[in-house]
Amino acid sequence: MSNILFVVSGSDHWTLKDGTKHPTGYWAEELVVPFRTFTDSGHEVSIATPGGVQPTVDAGSLAAEVNGGQERADELEAEIGRIAQLAQPLRLEDVDLDAYDAVFYPGGHGPMEDLSSDEASAHLLTSTLASGKPLGIVCHAPAALLATEDTEGGSPFAGYRLTSFTNTEEEQAGLADGAPWLLQDRLVALGADFQEGEAWAPHLVTDRNLYTGQNPASSGPLAQEMLAALR
Structure with a gap:
């Protein structure tokens, strides 16, 4: 069986362009469903955060109306x-x-705050891409790719x-106007070939060993795609 590393935001807020701190963290479905998918298939999962801080679940992701x-x-x-690993995560800086x-x-919006500029995460992303190992990133987590810019x-x-x-989903979620930047725009500026699917519907894009999902509904299917690659 395989060992899979989850890299989770350690931030409990996202700083908006007016300086206010929007409470956030990781999105529950996007962590729980892939974690269950991998562990139910017999794989081991470790969790790492910047500094090894205990991550915060976005309270909004536990609301009845989004579930x-x-x-x-x-x-x-x-x-x-x-998930015991959430209580004592590894330090991302120490990951091998x-x-x-x-x-x-x-x-979750957490990666927009911390992983978007985290050097240890950038090194891990670059190394994983080069290694050929499956690299899965979903929803707002591709913000971490911005830290790989030289x-x-x-x-x-x-x-x-x-x-x-x-951008459409951010607008419909009501946070686009307050955002200091929009993720889709920044990924396009980074040079990515951005593939937009229907808002809120599962949408996956695979390019070589990079597996990405558009939104919370994509997290389960994305984990299944990675499972197939690990077989």
């Missing part, structure tokens, strides 16, 4: 409580890629086909 009802929201919250067979980044504006991810949470 199809209170029952599923309660199930997600209960599953989070059973050689110990893992795949890397996965769940989203001083001349280049990135190893330039030219790759990928997706992320779109």
Whole structure:
């Protein structure tokens, strides 16, 4: 069986362009569903955060209205409580890629705050891409790719086909006007070949060993795609 590393934001807020701090963290579905998918298939999952801080779940991701009802929201919250790795995550700065067979980044607005400029994450992303190991990134987590930009504006991810949470979805979620920048715009500026799917519907893009998903609904299918690659 494989060892899979989850890289999770350690931020509990996203700083908007007016300086206010929007409460956030990781998005529950995007962590829980892939975690369950991998572990139910017999794989081991480790979790790392910047500095090894205990990550915060975005309270909004546990609301009944985004989970199809209170029952599923309660199930997600209960599953989070059973993931022991969340209580004592590894320090991202100490991670050795050689110990893992795949890397996965769940989203939420947290990565927009910390992983978008995190050097340890940038090194891991670049190394994983070069290694050929499956690299899965979903929703807002592709913000972490922005940290791979060098001083001349280049990135190893330039030219790759990928997706992320779109401008349309950010607008419909009501946060686009307050955002200091929009993820889709920044990924295009980085040189990515951005592939936009229908808002809120599952949408996956695979290019070589890079697996990306557009939104929360894409996280489960994305994990299944990575499972197939690990077989």
